[in-house]
Amino acid sequence: MTIDLNIVGGGMAGSEAAWQAARAGLRVTIHEMRPRTGTFAHRTGDLAEMVCSNSFRSDDDEQNAVGLLHWEMRRAGGLIMEMADRHRLPAGGALAVDRDPFARAVTDRLRAHPNITVKPGEVTTLPGEGRWIIATGPLTSEGLGAAIADETGRDALAFFDAIAPIVHFDSIDMSSAWFQSRYDKGETEAERTAYLNCPMDRDTYEAFIDALIAAPKTEFHEGETATYFDGCLPIEVMAERGRETLRHGPMKPVGLTNPHQPDVKAHAIVQLRRDNALGTLYNMVGFQTKMKYGAQVDVFKMIPGLQDAAFARLGGIHRNTFLNAPTLLDAQLRLRSRPNIRFAGQITGVEGYVESAAMGLLAGRLAAAEARGQTMPPPPPETATGALVTHITGGAEAKTFQPMNVNFGLFPPVEGFKSGRRGRRDRYQAYTDRAKALWAEWLAQSALDAA
Known part of the structure:
Protein backbone atom coordinates (compact mmCIF):
# COMPACT_ATOMS: atom_id res chain seq x y z
CA MET A 1 0.00 0.00 0.00
CA LEU A 157 5.09 34.90 18.08
CA ALA A 158 7.17 37.09 15.80
CA PHE A 159 10.46 38.92 15.62
CA PHE A 160 12.32 40.54 12.74
CA ASP A 161 15.25 39.25 10.72
CA ALA A 162 17.53 41.48 8.66
CA ILE A 163 19.65 40.32 5.72
CA ALA A 164 23.12 41.54 4.76
CA PRO A 165 24.16 43.29 1.51
CA ILE A 166 26.21 41.62 -1.24
CA VAL A 167 28.89 43.57 -3.15
CA HIS A 168 30.34 43.04 -6.64
CA PHE A 169 34.02 42.20 -6.21
CA ASP A 170 35.16 44.28 -9.18
CA SER A 171 33.81 47.42 -7.50
CA ILE A 172 35.98 46.99 -4.37
CA ASP A 173 39.10 49.16 -4.12
CA MET A 174 41.92 46.68 -3.50
CA SER A 175 44.40 49.47 -2.79
CA SER A 176 42.56 49.79 0.53
CA ALA A 177 41.14 46.28 1.02
CA TRP A 178 43.04 43.00 1.17
CA PHE A 179 42.51 39.25 1.24
CA GLN A 180 43.08 37.46 4.53
CA SER A 181 41.24 34.99 6.75
CA ARG A 182 41.37 35.80 10.43
CA TYR A 183 44.53 34.33 11.99
CA ASP A 184 45.58 33.28 8.45
CA LYS A 185 43.41 30.17 8.39
CA GLY A 186 43.57 28.37 5.06
CA GLU A 187 46.47 27.09 2.98
CA THR A 188 45.25 27.20 -0.62
CA GLU A 189 44.82 30.28 -2.78
CA ALA A 190 41.05 29.81 -2.72
CA GLU A 191 41.06 29.69 1.08
CA ARG A 192 43.27 32.76 1.31
CA THR A 193 40.81 34.73 -0.83
CA ALA A 194 37.71 33.61 1.07
CA TYR A 195 37.61 36.87 3.05
CA LEU A 196 38.18 40.52 2.13
CA ASN A 197 39.05 43.11 4.75
CA CYS A 198 38.38 46.85 4.84
CA PRO A 199 40.18 48.78 7.62
CA MET A 200 39.00 51.81 9.55
CA ASP A 201 40.95 54.22 11.70
CA ARG A 202 39.36 55.71 14.81
CA ASP A 203 37.95 58.84 13.15
CA THR A 204 36.42 56.86 10.27
CA TYR A 205 34.90 54.39 12.70
CA GLU A 206 33.36 57.12 14.86
CA ALA A 207 31.88 58.84 11.82
CA PHE A 208 30.55 55.49 10.60
CA ILE A 209 28.84 54.81 13.93
CA ASP A 210 27.24 58.28 13.85
CA ALA A 211 25.95 57.63 10.33
CA LEU A 212 24.55 54.20 11.26
CA ILE A 213 22.62 55.62 14.19
CA ALA A 214 21.31 58.64 12.26
CA ALA A 215 20.30 56.77 9.07
CA PRO A 216 16.58 56.40 8.30
CA LYS A 217 15.32 52.90 9.12
CA THR A 218 12.50 50.70 7.91
CA GLU A 219 9.40 51.49 9.96
CA PHE A 220 7.23 48.78 11.39
CA HIS A 221 3.51 48.45 10.88
CA GLU A 222 1.22 49.83 13.54
CA GLY A 223 1.05 47.49 16.51
CA GLU A 224 4.23 45.60 15.64
CA THR A 225 7.08 45.49 18.12
CA ALA A 226 10.64 44.83 16.97
CA THR A 227 12.19 41.94 18.90
CA TYR A 228 15.41 40.63 17.41
CA PHE A 229 17.20 37.32 17.66
CA ASP A 230 20.61 38.18 19.11
CA GLY A 231 22.45 36.12 16.50
CA CYS A 232 21.06 38.25 13.66
CA LEU A 233 20.93 41.79 15.05
CA PRO A 234 20.83 44.61 12.49
CA ILE A 235 24.17 46.43 12.38
CA GLU A 236 22.60 49.73 13.44
CA VAL A 237 20.89 48.11 16.44
CA MET A 238 24.29 46.88 17.60
CA ALA A 239 25.68 50.40 17.15
CA GLU A 240 22.87 51.84 19.28
CA ARG A 241 23.79 49.46 22.11
CA GLY A 242 27.18 51.12 22.51
CA ARG A 243 29.81 52.76 20.34
CA GLU A 244 32.32 49.96 20.97
CA THR A 245 29.88 47.09 20.36
CA LEU A 246 30.80 46.62 16.70
CA ARG A 247 34.54 46.72 17.43
CA HIS A 248 34.03 43.71 19.68
CA GLY A 249 31.64 42.02 17.27
CA PRO A 250 31.57 41.81 13.46
CA MET A 251 34.13 44.64 13.07
CA LYS A 252 36.74 43.31 15.49
CA PRO A 253 40.28 43.98 14.16
CA VAL A 254 42.03 41.00 15.78
CA GLY A 255 43.92 38.36 13.80
CA LEU A 256 44.35 40.54 10.71
CA THR A 257 47.27 42.57 9.33
CA ASN A 258 46.89 45.19 6.62
CA PRO A 259 49.61 44.52 3.99
CA HIS A 260 49.22 48.09 2.70
CA GLN A 261 50.20 49.44 6.13
CA PRO A 262 51.63 46.51 8.12
CA ASP A 263 52.84 48.74 10.96
CA VAL A 264 49.44 50.41 11.48
CA LYS A 265 46.88 48.61 13.63
CA ALA A 266 43.33 49.16 12.33
CA HIS A 267 40.81 50.47 14.84
CA ALA A 268 38.07 48.33 13.25
CA ILE A 269 37.78 46.07 10.21
CA VAL A 270 34.82 45.21 8.00
CA GLN A 271 35.02 41.67 6.60
CA LEU A 272 33.37 40.44 3.42
CA ARG A 273 33.05 36.73 2.63
CA ARG A 274 33.05 35.19 -0.83
CA ASP A 275 29.48 34.48 -1.84
CA ASN A 276 29.92 32.44 -5.03
CA ALA A 277 32.43 30.06 -6.60
CA LEU A 278 33.48 32.58 -9.23
CA GLY A 279 34.54 35.05 -6.55
CA THR A 280 32.54 37.82 -8.23
CA LEU A 281 30.30 38.46 -5.20
CA TYR A 282 31.17 39.10 -1.55
CA ASN A 283 28.71 39.50 1.32
CA MET A 284 29.28 41.86 4.22
CA VAL A 285 29.76 39.63 7.26
CA GLY A 286 27.48 40.59 10.14
CA PHE A 287 26.05 43.57 8.26
CA GLN A 288 22.39 42.61 8.24
CA THR A 289 20.42 45.84 8.31
CA LYS A 290 17.05 47.53 8.37
CA MET A 291 18.29 50.85 6.98
CA LYS A 292 16.43 52.17 3.97
CA TYR A 293 18.07 51.42 0.64
CA GLY A 294 19.37 54.91 -0.13
CA ALA A 295 20.83 55.22 3.34
CA GLN A 296 22.58 51.86 3.01
CA VAL A 297 24.42 52.98 -0.10
CA ASP A 298 25.51 56.25 1.52
CA VAL A 299 26.60 54.69 4.82
CA PHE A 300 28.34 51.62 3.47
CA LYS A 301 30.31 53.68 0.96
CA MET A 302 31.95 55.34 3.97
CA ILE A 303 33.89 52.10 4.46
CA PRO A 304 37.43 52.34 3.02
CA GLY A 305 37.58 50.11 -0.04
CA LEU A 306 33.81 50.32 -0.63
CA GLN A 307 33.63 53.97 -1.64
CA ASP A 308 32.74 52.91 -5.21
CA ALA A 309 30.93 49.72 -4.27
CA ALA A 310 28.24 48.31 -6.54
CA PHE A 311 25.68 46.25 -4.63
CA ALA A 312 24.27 43.05 -6.08
CA ARG A 313 21.75 43.07 -3.23
CA LEU A 314 21.07 45.56 -0.50
CA GLY A 315 20.06 44.52 2.99
CA GLY A 316 16.50 44.30 4.15
CA ILE A 317 14.16 43.24 6.92
CA HIS A 318 11.40 40.70 7.11
CA ARG A 319 8.96 39.36 9.65
CA ASN A 320 9.83 35.99 11.16
CA THR A 321 6.94 33.94 12.53
CA PHE A 322 7.45 30.99 14.83
Whole structure:
Protein backbone atom coordinates (compact mmCIF):
# COMPACT_ATOMS: atom_id res chain seq x y z
CA MET A 1 0.00 0.00 0.00
CA THR A 2 1.30 3.43 -0.91
CA ILE A 3 1.50 5.90 1.98
CA ASP A 4 1.19 9.61 1.24
CA LEU A 5 2.85 12.52 3.01
CA ASN A 6 2.23 16.17 2.21
CA ILE A 7 4.83 18.82 3.01
CA VAL A 8 4.05 22.53 2.93
CA GLY A 9 7.15 24.56 2.11
CA GLY A 10 10.21 23.69 0.05
CA GLY A 11 12.92 25.41 2.05
CA MET A 12 15.74 23.71 3.93
CA ALA A 13 13.42 21.86 6.31
CA GLY A 14 10.78 20.86 3.77
CA SER A 15 13.36 19.66 1.27
CA GLU A 16 15.17 17.54 3.84
CA ALA A 17 11.91 16.13 5.25
CA ALA A 18 10.81 15.12 1.75
CA TRP A 19 14.13 13.43 1.04
CA GLN A 20 14.10 11.41 4.26
CA ALA A 21 10.48 10.30 3.89
CA ALA A 22 10.83 9.43 0.20
CA ARG A 23 13.91 7.31 0.93
CA ALA A 24 11.79 5.44 3.46
CA GLY A 25 9.28 4.59 0.73
CA LEU A 26 6.57 7.21 1.28
CA ARG A 27 5.00 9.04 -1.64
CA VAL A 28 5.67 12.72 -0.93
CA THR A 29 4.09 15.88 -2.32
CA ILE A 30 5.89 19.17 -1.66
CA HIS A 31 3.50 22.13 -1.79
CA GLU A 32 5.61 25.22 -2.65
CA MET A 33 3.98 28.60 -3.30
CA ARG A 34 7.01 30.02 -5.11
CA PRO A 35 7.39 31.20 -7.82
CA ARG A 36 3.65 31.81 -8.18
CA THR A 37 3.61 33.66 -4.87
CA GLY A 38 6.88 35.35 -3.99
CA THR A 39 8.31 36.68 -0.75
CA PHE A 40 10.38 39.68 0.21
CA ALA A 41 13.58 37.66 0.55
CA HIS A 42 13.38 34.99 -2.17
CA ARG A 43 14.57 35.56 -5.75
CA THR A 44 13.80 32.22 -7.43
CA GLY A 45 11.44 29.29 -7.37
CA ASP A 46 14.19 26.84 -6.45
CA LEU A 47 13.81 24.65 -3.41
CA ALA A 48 16.21 25.24 -0.48
CA GLU A 49 17.03 28.77 -1.65
CA MET A 50 19.42 30.55 0.71
CA VAL A 51 17.98 33.99 1.48
CA CYS A 52 20.40 35.42 4.02
CA SER A 53 23.99 34.32 4.60
CA ASN A 54 25.58 31.67 2.38
CA SER A 55 27.27 30.08 5.40
CA PHE A 56 26.32 26.96 7.34
CA ARG A 57 28.77 28.21 9.99
CA SER A 58 31.51 26.11 11.59
CA ASP A 59 32.20 22.65 10.18
CA ASP A 60 34.27 21.59 13.21
CA ASP A 61 32.52 18.44 14.47
CA GLU A 62 34.73 18.08 17.56
CA GLN A 63 34.67 21.55 19.14
CA ASN A 64 31.51 23.18 17.78
CA ALA A 65 27.85 22.21 18.24
CA VAL A 66 26.76 23.23 14.73
CA GLY A 67 29.69 21.28 13.26
CA LEU A 68 28.46 18.27 15.22
CA LEU A 69 25.00 18.83 13.75
CA HIS A 70 26.60 18.75 10.27
CA TRP A 71 28.16 15.40 11.17
CA GLU A 72 24.88 13.93 12.39
CA MET A 73 23.03 14.98 9.25
CA ARG A 74 25.73 13.53 7.02
CA ARG A 75 25.52 10.22 8.90
CA ALA A 76 21.74 10.20 8.35
CA GLY A 77 22.13 10.61 4.59
CA GLY A 78 20.98 14.22 4.62
CA LEU A 79 20.42 15.78 1.21
CA ILE A 80 21.10 19.33 2.39
CA MET A 81 24.54 18.44 3.71
CA GLU A 82 25.39 16.37 0.64
CA MET A 83 24.63 19.27 -1.66
CA ALA A 84 26.34 21.78 0.64
CA ASP A 85 29.52 19.69 0.54
CA ARG A 86 29.28 19.41 -3.22
CA HIS A 87 28.97 23.18 -3.67
CA ARG A 88 31.32 24.23 -0.89
CA LEU A 89 33.29 27.50 -1.10
CA PRO A 90 36.57 28.23 0.70
CA ALA A 91 35.76 29.86 4.04
CA GLY A 92 38.37 28.79 6.55
CA GLY A 93 36.76 26.53 9.12
CA ALA A 94 33.23 27.44 8.04
CA LEU A 95 31.01 25.63 5.55
CA ALA A 96 30.11 28.33 3.01
CA VAL A 97 28.02 27.39 -0.01
CA ASP A 98 27.71 28.63 -3.60
CA ARG A 99 24.05 29.44 -3.08
CA ASP A 100 22.49 29.27 -6.57
CA PRO A 101 24.11 26.00 -7.74
CA PHE A 102 23.34 24.52 -4.31
CA ALA A 103 19.61 25.33 -4.55
CA ARG A 104 19.41 24.10 -8.15
CA ALA A 105 21.12 20.83 -7.17
CA VAL A 106 18.69 20.24 -4.28
CA THR A 107 15.75 21.02 -6.57
CA ASP A 108 16.97 18.71 -9.34
CA ARG A 109 17.62 15.83 -6.93
CA LEU A 110 14.16 16.10 -5.35
CA ARG A 111 12.33 16.47 -8.66
CA ALA A 112 14.17 13.42 -10.01
CA HIS A 113 13.14 11.17 -7.11
CA PRO A 114 10.32 8.83 -8.19
CA ASN A 115 8.53 9.20 -4.84
CA ILE A 116 8.47 13.01 -4.84
CA THR A 117 6.14 15.44 -6.61
CA VAL A 118 6.52 19.21 -6.37
CA LYS A 119 3.12 20.91 -6.56
CA PRO A 120 3.07 24.71 -7.06
CA GLY A 121 0.56 26.79 -5.18
CA GLU A 122 -0.14 28.27 -1.76
CA VAL A 123 -1.73 26.34 1.11
CA THR A 124 -3.82 28.72 3.22
CA THR A 125 -5.67 26.39 5.61
CA LEU A 126 -4.68 23.67 8.05
CA PRO A 127 -5.54 20.26 6.55
CA GLY A 128 -8.14 18.25 8.39
CA GLU A 129 -6.89 14.79 7.48
CA GLY A 130 -3.92 12.98 6.02
CA ARG A 131 -0.27 13.15 7.05
CA TRP A 132 1.27 16.63 6.82
CA ILE A 133 4.46 18.46 7.69
CA ILE A 134 4.34 22.25 7.73
CA ALA A 135 7.79 23.67 7.05
CA THR A 136 6.97 27.16 5.82
CA GLY A 137 9.78 28.88 7.68
CA PRO A 138 10.05 32.47 8.84
CA LEU A 139 8.07 33.80 5.86
CA THR A 140 4.89 31.81 6.41
CA SER A 141 2.18 33.34 4.24
CA GLU A 142 -0.44 35.57 5.78
CA GLY A 143 -3.26 33.10 5.08
CA LEU A 144 -1.57 30.05 6.56
CA GLY A 145 -0.22 32.10 9.46
CA ALA A 146 -3.74 33.21 10.31
CA ALA A 147 -4.99 29.61 10.13
CA ILE A 148 -2.23 28.47 12.51
CA ALA A 149 -3.06 31.31 14.91
CA ASP A 150 -6.76 30.39 14.82
CA GLU A 151 -5.97 26.76 15.60
CA THR A 152 -3.54 27.42 18.42
CA GLY A 153 -5.77 29.98 20.08
CA ARG A 154 -2.97 32.51 20.44
CA ASP A 155 -1.10 34.95 18.27
CA ALA A 156 1.94 33.53 16.53
CA LEU A 157 5.09 34.90 18.08
CA ALA A 158 7.17 37.09 15.80
CA PHE A 159 10.46 38.92 15.62
CA PHE A 160 12.32 40.54 12.74
CA ASP A 161 15.25 39.25 10.72
CA ALA A 162 17.53 41.48 8.66
CA ILE A 163 19.65 40.32 5.72
CA ALA A 164 23.12 41.54 4.76
CA PRO A 165 24.16 43.29 1.51
CA ILE A 166 26.21 41.62 -1.24
CA VAL A 167 28.89 43.57 -3.15
CA HIS A 168 30.34 43.04 -6.64
CA PHE A 169 34.02 42.20 -6.21
CA ASP A 170 35.16 44.28 -9.18
CA SER A 171 33.81 47.42 -7.50
CA ILE A 172 35.98 46.99 -4.37
CA ASP A 173 39.10 49.16 -4.12
CA MET A 174 41.92 46.68 -3.50
CA SER A 175 44.40 49.47 -2.79
CA SER A 176 42.56 49.79 0.53
CA ALA A 177 41.14 46.28 1.02
CA TRP A 178 43.04 43.00 1.17
CA PHE A 179 42.51 39.25 1.24
CA GLN A 180 43.08 37.46 4.53
CA SER A 181 41.24 34.99 6.75
CA ARG A 182 41.37 35.80 10.43
CA TYR A 183 44.53 34.33 11.99
CA ASP A 184 45.58 33.28 8.45
CA LYS A 185 43.41 30.17 8.39
CA GLY A 186 43.57 28.37 5.06
CA GLU A 187 46.47 27.09 2.98
CA THR A 188 45.25 27.20 -0.62
CA GLU A 189 44.82 30.28 -2.78
CA ALA A 190 41.05 29.81 -2.72
CA GLU A 191 41.06 29.69 1.08
CA ARG A 192 43.27 32.76 1.31
CA THR A 193 40.81 34.73 -0.83
CA ALA A 194 37.71 33.61 1.07
CA TYR A 195 37.61 36.87 3.05
CA LEU A 196 38.18 40.52 2.13
CA ASN A 197 39.05 43.11 4.75
CA CYS A 198 38.38 46.85 4.84
CA PRO A 199 40.18 48.78 7.62
CA MET A 200 39.00 51.81 9.55
CA ASP A 201 40.95 54.22 11.70
CA ARG A 202 39.36 55.71 14.81
CA ASP A 203 37.95 58.84 13.15
CA THR A 204 36.42 56.86 10.27
CA TYR A 205 34.90 54.39 12.70
CA GLU A 206 33.36 57.12 14.86
CA ALA A 207 31.88 58.84 11.82
CA PHE A 208 30.55 55.49 10.60
CA ILE A 209 28.84 54.81 13.93
CA ASP A 210 27.24 58.28 13.85
CA ALA A 211 25.95 57.63 10.33
CA LEU A 212 24.55 54.20 11.26
CA ILE A 213 22.62 55.62 14.19
CA ALA A 214 21.31 58.64 12.26
CA ALA A 215 20.30 56.77 9.07
CA PRO A 216 16.58 56.40 8.30
CA LYS A 217 15.32 52.90 9.12
CA THR A 218 12.50 50.70 7.91
CA GLU A 219 9.40 51.49 9.96
CA PHE A 220 7.23 48.78 11.39
CA HIS A 221 3.51 48.45 10.88
CA GLU A 222 1.22 49.83 13.54
CA GLY A 223 1.05 47.49 16.51
CA GLU A 224 4.23 45.60 15.64
CA THR A 225 7.08 45.49 18.12
CA ALA A 226 10.64 44.83 16.97
CA THR A 227 12.19 41.94 18.90
CA TYR A 228 15.41 40.63 17.41
CA PHE A 229 17.20 37.32 17.66
CA ASP A 230 20.61 38.18 19.11
CA GLY A 231 22.45 36.12 16.50
CA CYS A 232 21.06 38.25 13.66
CA LEU A 233 20.93 41.79 15.05
CA PRO A 234 20.83 44.61 12.49
CA ILE A 235 24.17 46.43 12.38
CA GLU A 236 22.60 49.73 13.44
CA VAL A 237 20.89 48.11 16.44
CA MET A 238 24.29 46.88 17.60
CA ALA A 239 25.68 50.40 17.15
CA GLU A 240 22.87 51.84 19.28
CA ARG A 241 23.79 49.46 22.11
CA GLY A 242 27.18 51.12 22.51
CA ARG A 243 29.81 52.76 20.34
CA GLU A 244 32.32 49.96 20.97
CA THR A 245 29.88 47.09 20.36
CA LEU A 246 30.80 46.62 16.70
CA ARG A 247 34.54 46.72 17.43
CA HIS A 248 34.03 43.71 19.68
CA GLY A 249 31.64 42.02 17.27
CA PRO A 250 31.57 41.81 13.46
CA MET A 251 34.13 44.64 13.07
CA LYS A 252 36.74 43.31 15.49
CA PRO A 253 40.28 43.98 14.16
CA VAL A 254 42.03 41.00 15.78
CA GLY A 255 43.92 38.36 13.80
CA LEU A 256 44.35 40.54 10.71
CA THR A 257 47.27 42.57 9.33
CA ASN A 258 46.89 45.19 6.62
CA PRO A 259 49.61 44.52 3.99
CA HIS A 260 49.22 48.09 2.70
CA GLN A 261 50.20 49.44 6.13
CA PRO A 262 51.63 46.51 8.12
CA ASP A 263 52.84 48.74 10.96
CA VAL A 264 49.44 50.41 11.48
CA LYS A 265 46.88 48.61 13.63
CA ALA A 266 43.33 49.16 12.33
CA HIS A 267 40.81 50.47 14.84
CA ALA A 268 38.07 48.33 13.25
CA ILE A 269 37.78 46.07 10.21
CA VAL A 270 34.82 45.21 8.00
CA GLN A 271 35.02 41.67 6.60
CA LEU A 272 33.37 40.44 3.42
CA ARG A 273 33.05 36.73 2.63
CA ARG A 274 33.05 35.19 -0.83
CA ASP A 275 29.48 34.48 -1.84
CA ASN A 276 29.92 32.44 -5.03
CA ALA A 277 32.43 30.06 -6.60
CA LEU A 278 33.48 32.58 -9.23
CA GLY A 279 34.54 35.05 -6.55
CA THR A 280 32.54 37.82 -8.23
CA LEU A 281 30.30 38.46 -5.20
CA TYR A 282 31.17 39.10 -1.55
CA ASN A 283 28.71 39.50 1.32
CA MET A 284 29.28 41.86 4.22
CA VAL A 285 29.76 39.63 7.26
CA GLY A 286 27.48 40.59 10.14
CA PHE A 287 26.05 43.57 8.26
CA GLN A 288 22.39 42.61 8.24
CA THR A 289 20.42 45.84 8.31
CA LYS A 290 17.05 47.53 8.37
CA MET A 291 18.29 50.85 6.98
CA LYS A 292 16.43 52.17 3.97
CA TYR A 293 18.07 51.42 0.64
CA GLY A 294 19.37 54.91 -0.13
CA ALA A 295 20.83 55.22 3.34
CA GLN A 296 22.58 51.86 3.01
CA VAL A 297 24.42 52.98 -0.10
CA ASP A 298 25.51 56.25 1.52
CA VAL A 299 26.60 54.69 4.82
CA PHE A 300 28.34 51.62 3.47
CA LYS A 301 30.31 53.68 0.96
CA MET A 302 31.95 55.34 3.97
CA ILE A 303 33.89 52.10 4.46
CA PRO A 304 37.43 52.34 3.02
CA GLY A 305 37.58 50.11 -0.04
CA LEU A 306 33.81 50.32 -0.63
CA GLN A 307 33.63 53.97 -1.64
CA ASP A 308 32.74 52.91 -5.21
CA ALA A 309 30.93 49.72 -4.27
CA ALA A 310 28.24 48.31 -6.54
CA PHE A 311 25.68 46.25 -4.63
CA ALA A 312 24.27 43.05 -6.08
CA ARG A 313 21.75 43.07 -3.23
CA LEU A 314 21.07 45.56 -0.50
CA GLY A 315 20.06 44.52 2.99
CA GLY A 316 16.50 44.30 4.15
CA ILE A 317 14.16 43.24 6.92
CA HIS A 318 11.40 40.70 7.11
CA ARG A 319 8.96 39.36 9.65
CA ASN A 320 9.83 35.99 11.16
CA THR A 321 6.94 33.94 12.53
CA PHE A 322 7.45 30.99 14.83
CA LEU A 323 5.39 28.81 17.16
CA ASN A 324 5.56 28.72 20.91
CA ALA A 325 6.70 25.15 20.40
CA PRO A 326 7.02 24.14 24.08
CA THR A 327 3.28 24.59 24.53
CA LEU A 328 2.08 23.52 21.07
CA LEU A 329 4.24 20.61 19.88
CA ASP A 330 4.85 17.16 21.35
CA ALA A 331 8.17 15.32 21.32
CA GLN A 332 7.33 13.94 17.86
CA LEU A 333 6.98 17.51 16.48
CA ARG A 334 3.23 16.99 16.16
CA LEU A 335 0.72 19.74 16.82
CA ARG A 336 -0.96 18.62 20.04
CA SER A 337 -4.41 19.70 18.89
CA ARG A 338 -4.01 18.05 15.46
CA PRO A 339 -1.52 15.17 15.66
CA ASN A 340 -1.79 14.47 11.92
CA ILE A 341 0.22 17.68 11.41
CA ARG A 342 3.92 18.01 12.19
CA PHE A 343 5.97 21.17 12.07
CA ALA A 344 9.60 21.48 11.01
CA GLY A 345 12.23 24.14 10.44
CA GLN A 346 12.41 27.71 11.68
CA ILE A 347 8.70 27.91 12.39
CA THR A 348 9.33 25.52 15.30
CA GLY A 349 11.67 28.00 16.97
CA VAL A 350 15.08 26.86 15.80
CA GLU A 351 17.37 29.40 14.14
CA GLY A 352 19.68 28.85 11.19
CA TYR A 353 19.86 26.90 7.95
CA VAL A 354 21.39 23.81 9.51
CA GLU A 355 19.08 23.71 12.52
CA SER A 356 16.07 24.11 10.20
CA ALA A 357 17.23 21.30 7.93
CA ALA A 358 17.91 19.09 10.96
CA MET A 359 14.33 19.51 12.18
CA GLY A 360 13.16 18.66 8.66
CA LEU A 361 15.31 15.53 8.69
CA LEU A 362 13.82 14.50 12.02
CA ALA A 363 10.22 15.31 11.05
CA GLY A 364 10.54 13.33 7.83
CA ARG A 365 11.92 10.28 9.61
CA LEU A 366 9.36 10.46 12.43
CA ALA A 367 6.49 10.78 9.94
CA ALA A 368 7.78 7.86 7.88
CA ALA A 369 8.14 5.62 10.93
CA GLU A 370 4.63 6.47 12.13
CA ALA A 371 3.15 5.87 8.68
CA ARG A 372 4.78 2.43 8.56
CA GLY A 373 3.47 1.48 11.99
CA GLN A 374 6.85 1.77 13.66
CA THR A 375 7.76 3.54 16.88
CA MET A 376 10.71 5.90 16.58
CA PRO A 377 11.73 7.76 19.70
CA PRO A 378 13.26 11.22 19.33
CA PRO A 379 17.06 11.15 19.25
CA PRO A 380 18.85 11.26 22.61
CA PRO A 381 19.15 14.75 24.12
CA GLU A 382 22.92 14.24 24.28
CA THR A 383 23.06 14.50 20.46
CA ALA A 384 22.91 17.83 18.64
CA THR A 385 19.60 16.99 16.93
CA GLY A 386 18.18 15.62 20.15
CA ALA A 387 19.30 18.64 22.16
CA LEU A 388 17.47 20.93 19.74
CA VAL A 389 14.20 19.01 19.64
CA THR A 390 14.25 18.55 23.41
CA HIS A 391 14.72 22.29 23.85
CA ILE A 392 11.88 23.37 21.57
CA THR A 393 9.37 20.73 22.71
CA GLY A 394 9.69 21.19 26.44
CA GLY A 395 13.17 22.08 27.56
CA ALA A 396 12.70 25.81 27.00
CA GLU A 397 10.66 28.13 29.20
CA ALA A 398 7.44 28.77 27.25
CA LYS A 399 6.94 32.29 28.62
CA THR A 400 10.28 33.52 27.32
CA PHE A 401 10.68 31.18 24.33
CA GLN A 402 12.84 32.65 21.56
CA PRO A 403 14.52 31.10 18.49
CA MET A 404 17.67 29.19 19.32
CA ASN A 405 20.79 28.06 17.47
CA VAL A 406 22.28 24.73 18.49
CA ASN A 407 24.90 25.16 21.20
CA PHE A 408 26.51 23.06 23.91
CA GLY A 409 24.45 24.87 26.53
CA LEU A 410 21.46 22.78 25.36
CA PHE A 411 23.28 19.49 26.05
CA PRO A 412 23.10 17.56 29.32
CA PRO A 413 26.44 18.16 31.07
CA VAL A 414 29.26 15.65 30.96
CA GLU A 415 30.37 14.77 34.46
CA GLY A 416 33.96 15.26 35.54
CA PHE A 417 34.86 18.37 33.54
CA LYS A 418 35.57 21.81 34.91
CA SER A 419 33.27 24.66 33.98
CA GLY A 420 34.56 27.91 32.52
CA ARG A 421 37.19 28.52 29.87
CA ARG A 422 39.77 26.18 31.40
CA GLY A 423 39.11 22.67 30.25
CA ARG A 424 36.61 23.80 27.61
CA ARG A 425 38.37 22.00 24.77
CA ASP A 426 38.33 18.66 26.60
CA ARG A 427 34.73 19.20 27.68
CA TYR A 428 33.56 19.95 24.13
CA GLN A 429 35.42 16.91 22.85
CA ALA A 430 33.60 14.82 25.44
CA TYR A 431 30.26 16.26 24.29
CA THR A 432 30.94 15.36 20.67
CA ASP A 433 32.35 11.89 21.40
CA ARG A 434 29.28 11.06 23.46
CA ALA A 435 26.91 12.50 20.84
CA LYS A 436 28.46 10.62 17.94
CA ALA A 437 28.21 7.28 19.71
CA LEU A 438 24.57 7.85 20.70
CA TRP A 439 23.62 9.19 17.25
CA ALA A 440 25.07 6.10 15.58
CA GLU A 441 23.07 3.89 17.96
CA TRP A 442 19.87 5.85 17.31
CA LEU A 443 20.29 5.61 13.54
CA ALA A 444 20.91 1.88 13.74
CA GLN A 445 17.80 1.36 15.86
CA SER A 446 15.60 3.51 13.61
CA ALA A 447 16.73 2.48 10.12
CA LEU A 448 14.07 3.49 7.60
CA ASP A 449 15.58 3.07 4.15
CA ALA A 450 13.07 1.51 1.77
CA ALA A 451 13.73 -2.06 0.77
